[in-house]
Amino acid sequence: MYDNNHPYLQPSFFIDSDHPDIIEFADTLCSDCHTPVQRAITLYYAVRDRILYDPYDLGYSRDSMRASAILKKGKGYCVAKAVLLAALGRRQKIPCRLGFGDVTNHLTTPKLRALMGTDIFIYHGYTEMLLDRKWVKATPAFNLSLCERFGVKPLEFDGQADSIFHEFDTRGRKHMEYLRDRGTFVDVPFDEIFSAYRKTYPGFAENFATALNHSAVDNFL
Template identity: 55%
Template sequence: MKINLQPTNFIDSENSAVINFVKEVIGNSTDPKEQAIKLYYAVRDGFRYDPYHIQFTPKGMKASTVLAQGYGYCVSKAVLLAAAGRAVGIPTRLGFADVKNHLSSEKLKKMMQSDIFSWHGYTEFYLNNKWVKATPAFNKLLCDKASIKPLEFDGMNDSVFHEFDRSGNKHMEYLTEHGYFDDLPFQKIYEAYKKDYPMFTALFEPEAEFNIDGQFEDDASAN
């Protein structure tokens, strides 16, 4: 588990801002499961899910950058949660899968020309001698607006996307698992995005950002 405790270029758990964030969140808690739960909810709800504004660069995907921005999408929020876990001494890694997303917006679907999200990211904590999935992507406010159930995390059971929304409609489907990684596999994701979303030219330029006008929370709907 040693490698899953070490800081990396993206999971910069030694960053002072990350350390201060973790200390504030966990307070006096010393139990790893309780700490992981607190960190999960702090990242899930304290950082809005925003696929309208993505800085897919080595700097933009660092945990400390996400912390400073106050928002991210599934991958960058998973990186932040992984850094928080390592900062408190919990072995943590990243997992990825292609998912068919039924929570989107007309703007995003038009831009993507697809409802499949390549390399959706989540976090895994090693707690009580097993790996437990934690998906901090969708904040509660977004879930309430889109009428889907927010994902809960109890430190014992996998927290993965619900198959159906609150009305019983299809919500999320996992298609392809890409496995687990000790650091963000930036180049692999870059190559997948370039293949699957060639129209997102801004994602593939150095220091460029992908932007869509408006707020995803206001436009999102489960369908």
């Protein structure tokens, strides 16, 4: 158990682990867990599968990026789901931070590639959890039902080994590759991320505002 003053246990603006909804959800999920690793695994699968992945749900709004808002909405893209997992982990006394990297997605749909103008996804988000004195990466982005429908291997998590990206789909085709490590943060570097989005994806705000009307399932990455 880590000291309550640990910097990665503190609530923050986006990782609002002290919000009543976050507290109730985390405590209910982990009521029968007895170790930090058990709690981490339980929280990971809850976020992975109960919060639906939506690549278009990234509107420019600070409030909508808060963990409590993501939990209430029940969906989000990779960064949003990483934020929620970090908040739940902090509530359960697991030090958590956010990590980011740029990835190439070889199986991006033509529709999404046209929208973005590239198959490179910058600031792909994941959570790092301090377990047994070691930082372990966890990426709860793609929910199980979505993976099964589109033939992508779901990411598993055992609290010991890094779970960071879908290297291959179920047919052995290359799916994702990491290109650049963007580092780790105690909270969401909101301005930095959205500034980079606008530079990398021309027409970002207009295109994604329009795309919000589409379903995540029909436009899976």
